[in-house]
Amino acid sequence: MIGVFDSGVGGMTVASAIEQVLPDKQLIxxxxxxxxxxxxxxxxxxxxxxxxxxxxxxxxxxxxIIVACNSAASVASDILQSTFDQxxxxxxxxxxxxAIAVSxxxxxxxxxxxxxxxxxxxxxxxxxxxxxxxxxxxxxxxLVPLVEEGWLNKRETKMITRRYLHPLKMKNVDTLxxxxxxxxxxxxxxxxxxxxxxxxxxxxxxxAKRLHDFLESRPELSRSLxxxxxxxxxxxxxxxxxxxxxxxxxxxxxxxxxx
Numbered sequence: 039m040i041g042v043f044d045s046g047v048g049g050m051t052v053a054s055a056i057e058q059v060l061p062d063k064q065l066i067x068x069x070x071x072x073x074x075x076x077x078x079x080x081x082x083x084x085x086x087x088x089x090x091x092x093x094x095x096x097x098x099x100x101x102x103i104i105v106a107c108n109s110a111a112s113v114a115s116d117i118l119q120s121t122f123d124q125x126x127x128x129x130x131x132x133x134x135x136x137a138i139a140v141s142x143x144x145x146x147x148x149x150x151x152x153x154x155x156x157x158x159x160x161x162x163x164x165x166x167x168x169x170x171x172x173x174x175x176x177x178x179x180x181l182v183p184l185v186e187e188g189w190l191n192k193r194e195t196k197m198i199t200r201r202y203l204h205p206l207k208m209k210n211v212d213t214l215x216x217x218x219x220x221x222x223x224x225x226x227x228x229x230x231x232x233x234x235x236x237x238x239x240x241x242x243x244x245x246a247k248r249l250h251d252f253l254e255s256r257p258e259l260s261r262s263l264x265x266x267x268x269x270x271x272x273x274x275x276x277x278x279x280x281x282x283x284x285x286x287x288x289x290x291x292x293x294x295x296x297x
Contacts, residue, residue, distance in 0.1 A: 040249075040263055041100025041124075043068040043091040045076040046186050047280050048220030049106030050271075050287045052129065055246035056104070057269065057288075060253070063260075065269040066098050069294075072274035075182045076109040077151020077218070084153060088114035092122060094297075098270075101262065104245065105129065108150055108218045112157035125252075132244035133215055134163050140237045141213040144171040147206035147232070150217030152177045160217060174209045178202040178218075185220040188279035190227075190286075199227045206232065213237045223283065272297050 040060075042053050046069050053067045068091055070076075076084050088110040092103055103126045105111045105118065111128035119126045137146050148160045155177040164171050181202070184195045206214065214236050216222060222240045229238055253260040272295045273280065284292040 039064045039066050039099045040102050040104060041066050041068070041092070041095030041098070042104040042106050043070070043088075043095060043110075044106040044219055045069070045109065046071045046074040046182070046220070047283045047287070048182065048185060048218060048223065050284055050292075051219050051222045051240075051242040052104060052106035052245060053269075053271075054287050055242040056249065059246040059250050062265055063263045064265045064267070066095060066100055067269070067271045068095055069271070069273040069280070071186070071277065071280055074186060075151065076107055077153045077179060077182060079109075079153065081113040081153070081157075084110055085114045085117055088118055089121065092118055092126075094272075096122070096124065098272075100124065102259075103127065104249070106219050106242070106245075108241070109153040112154045112159040127245060127249060127252075129219060129241040129245045130159060130217075131163070132248040133217075133239050133241035134160065134167065136244045137213050137215050137239045138164060138168045138171070140239075141171070143210075143212045144168065145209065145211045145213070146171055146173050147209065147211035147214040147236075148173060148175040148217050149178045149202065149206070149214065149221065150175070151182060152179050154217050160215060174206055174211055176202055176206055181224060182218060182220045185223050185283070186279060188282050190223055195224070196227055199224060200231045203228065203231045211236060213239065215239045216241060223287070271295065
């Protein structure tokens, strides 16, 4: 079973991408809505949450873990990989590899939570893999709460998104990394405000492709993940906005099981 966790509903974009790329695989999801957002928490707190979330998914039968939260991936991936025997994937590396591949000028923008941007993980990894790149990062702390509230087309959300993206637009970036899995839900606002010529990288699709390639080379593990029942979605709190957002992401009604 593929276990996916995030601080809220944003990671469902990853779960949806995995469903599309690997429709025959069993998936279990946990969204920690009660403790969201993670981006404003300390690294120590985020690591504790990440360990607890992983333990929960494993207790439910997960044999492979996807960290679908950039804040958790930026500060907790190493400890998860060293603590647990199960393979652990995160959303940062596949997105970075894609950005490096498609950027023509090497001017790459990154938006994310305060925790993700403060960690410097995107800058460090991009520079390590393509030294001539110039990285411009912008924390966008208000976007996750707006997504969690379902304010995807509100005038206020449009104004805040434009304000966050303006400095990156002035830097003439040709590629923009969405450093949070909530942000693909705002791509319809982000793309026109950053510019039509800017390549916007959605980490949910990139990690799903990476997982597909990983399993293709491991047929025994791939067979063990074959679907036996419907995929299951757990959350630590249920709100009307979360239910509506989940339905919007998957294009169908999703039962959110509160734990």
